[in-house]
Amino acid sequence: MYEPSPQNAFIKFCERVGRTTVSGVEEIGHGGVLIGESFYWLIYGPRVKQPVRLGAIFQQMMEVGIHAMPIIALLVASIGAMLAIQGIHTLRIFGAESRVTIGIAFSVVREFAPLIIGIVIAGRSGSALAARIGTMKINQEIDALKVMGVNPVRFLVVPSLIAMVIMVPMLTIFGDIVGLVAAGLYVNADLGISMAAFFHDVVDILTIDDIMHGLTKSFLFAILIAVIGVVNGAGVEGGADGVGKATTRSVVQAISAIVMTDMVFAFVATR
Amino acid sequence: MNKHANNVIEVEDLVTHYGDREILKGVTLDVHDGEIMVIMGGSGSGKSTLLRHLMALETKTSGTMRILGQDIDNLTQRDFFDLRKKIGVAFQGGALFSSMTVGENVMLPLYEHTDLDQMTMEIMIRMKLEVVELGGFEDLKPSELSGGMIKRAAFARAIVMDPKILFCDEPSAGLDPVVASALDDLILLLRDAMQMSIVVVTHELESAFKIADRITVLDKGHILMVGTVDEVKNSTNERVYNLLNRVPEDENMDMDEYLQRLTGVEVKEETIL
Numbered sequence: 001m002y003e004p005s006p007q008n009a010f011i012k013f014c015e016r017v018g019r020t021t022v023s024g025v026e027e028i029g030h031g032g033v034l035i036g037e038s039f040y041w042l043i044y045g046p047r048v049k050q051p052v053r054l055g056a057i058f059q060q061m062m063e064v065g066i067h068a069m070p071i072i073a074l075l076v077a078s079i080g081a082m083l084a085i086q087g088i089h090t091l092r093i094f095g096a097e098s099r100v101t102i103g104i105a106f107s108v109v110r111e112f113a114p115l116i117i118g119i120v121i122a123g124r125s126g127s128a129l130a131a132r133i134g135t136m137k138i139n140q141e142i143d144a145l146k147v148m149g150v151n152p153v154r155f156l157v158v159p160s161l162i163a164m165v166i167m168v169p170m171l172t173i174f175g176d177i178v179g180l181v182a183a184g185l186y187v188n189a190d191l192g193i194s195m196a197a198f199f200h201d202v203v204d205i206l207t208i209d210d211i212m213h214g215l216t217k218s219f220l221f222a223i224l225i226a227v228i229g230v231v232n233g234a235g236v237e238g239g240a241d242g243v244g245k246a247t248t249r250s251v252v253q254a255i256s257a258i259v260m261t262d263m264v265f266a267f268v269a270t271r
Numbered sequence: 272m273n274k275h276a277n278n279v280i281e282v283e284d285l286v287t288h289y290g291d292r293e294i295l296k297g298v299t300l301d302v303h304d305g306e307i308m309v310i311m312g313g314s315g316s317g318k319s320t321l322l323r324h325l326m327a328l329e330t331k332t333s334g335t336m337r338i339l340g341q342d343i344d345n346l347t348q349r350d351f352f353d354l355r356k357k358i359g360v361a362f363q364g365g366a367l368f369s370s371m372t373v374g375e376n377v378m379l380p381l382y383e384h385t386d387l388d389q390m391t392m393e394i395m396i397r398m399k400l401e402v403v404e405l406g407g408f409e410d411l412k413p414s415e416l417s418g419g420m421i422k423r424a425a426f427a428r429a430i431v432m433d434p435k436i437l438f439c440d441e442p443s444a445g446l447d448p449v450v451a452s453a454l455d456d457l458i459l460l461l462r463d464a465m466q467m468s469i470v471v472v473t474h475e476l477e478s479a480f481k482i483a484d485r486i487t488v489l490d491k492g493h494i495l496m497v498g499t500v501d502e503v504k505n506s507t508n509e510r511v512y513n514l515l516n517r518v519p520e521d522e523n524m525d526m527d528e529y530l531q532r533l534t535g536v537e538v539k540e541e542t543i544l
Binding site for chain 1: 326327328348349352353355356358360362363364366367368369379380383384438536
């Protein structure tokens with residue numbers, strides 16, 4: 001009876017590792033090309049009478065930004081209140097609970113608002129983008145665009161990319177406000193510090209650098225979410241099963257990329 | 272330069288691979304101006320791949336292709352873009368954009384490539400939808416249409432820019448005989464009324480014989496023959512005869528090769544009990 005030899009199994013393992021590595025590098029390269037191509041169409045498109053349509057950008061901005069506001073408000077408010085609860089609990093040990101505002105302000109603006117919003121948008125809009133492009137690919141809609149002389153990157157990718165790059169930082173500002181208000185309400189209820197006093201402290205503590213720190217991160221997250229969504233959607237093979245896998249992959253990769261970028265950014269920005 | 276002044280498509284010695292697999296093995300083909308050329312063949316014969324090459328959606332290994340007199344290897348991006356506007360494609364599944372209405376789907380090429388005002392575009396799409404007998408359906412979404420209506424809407428979108436060449440991928444596939452016959456009539460109408468050159472890929476014999484001016488028979492990446500309907504029907508070529516009469520292919524497969532394909536390893540005598 002035929003049995004595979006250990007050498008064959010090892011060679012197959014090496015082949016699999018090699019193939020996965022090459023495909024990973026290919027995907028990163030594909031993402032880079034996509035960003036370059038997006039800039040090309042943004043700048044060069046109007047000259048060849050193929051401008052990026054404002055209507056498509058606004059439509060995506062509504063989808064990515066406005067429709068996501070309720071869930072983001074809920075999550076960021078919970079995070080703000082949670083930070084206040086934990087902060088007061090910890091500082092009470094030292095009798096310094098009135099200083100809780102410092103921790104809340106820095107944590108919400110520099111860390112939690114951009115991170116939570118990045119994760120929500122990756123799960124909500126990044127996955128939707130991967131699914132949409134994947135479905136269009138298997139239904140030959142991408143081919144249809146090409147044969148009509150409509151560049152798919154200009155038509156599909158650039159509006160989503162621009163919408164994300166505008167709306168994720170905007171949502172971060174929104175998240176900063178909601179998170180701080182929720183934290184302020186808890187602090188008011190627990191410590192009796194008025195909202196006016198709370199926000200007076202917040203304004204005193206935070207600098208433009210702190211706000212820009214959060215916004216720059218959210219800008220990077222937006223690019224990562226859009227590019228990962230598009231690369232996974234464009235790589236769909238097969239039918240509905242392929243779309244499902246690409247969608248899941250897109251969410252996992254985007255969240256991983258966001259968390260790792262956050263860590264690297266925090267390290268670099270605090271040097 | 273064109274071999275014949277009235278050729279709209281000239282393909283010479285086209286070879287293409289998917290990975291290591293050779294799909295088209297030196298295909299040479301001409302399509303004349305104003306004719307309906309049907310490309311026929313069994314599954315895996317390479318007819319869909321050939322069509323994708325004609326639509327410039329695939330990269331070939333070697334060979335030359337001239338579409339409307341232009342060598343597609345030597346086109347600038349702008350020329351290539353202009354050439355695209357002279358070609359219409361009706362995909363097998365319609366490939367309508369599900370987020371848009373039928374009217375928006377048909378209007379898209381006009382919106383992208385012309386400076387026409389909204390009202391003119393709306394009049395034009397209504398006219399095209401009337402041609403394909405879908406007048407009044409412009410506000411419906413593709414999900415609200417039947418299979419035959421989706422194909423008609425795809426035809427409307429394909430012809431909205433009045434292309435010189437129309438490519439149709441399996442237009443009658445999955446349709447009942449009455450609807451399929453109506454689509455065949457539509458293809459004939461487009462040739463006669465709009466003077467289009469039409470390339471149709473199909474494996475439906477009845478449909479092919481009804482609409483074709485000439486038929487190209489493909490088999491395993493080779494062209495078996497090119498001829499009129501009568502020439503193909505009366506062909507003495509055994510493989511053409513088998514295809515037309517639905518005779519199953521006689522496979523004389525080597526047992527070692529079969530086992531090697533199953534196990535993925537080279538099969539020697541001692542590996543088999």
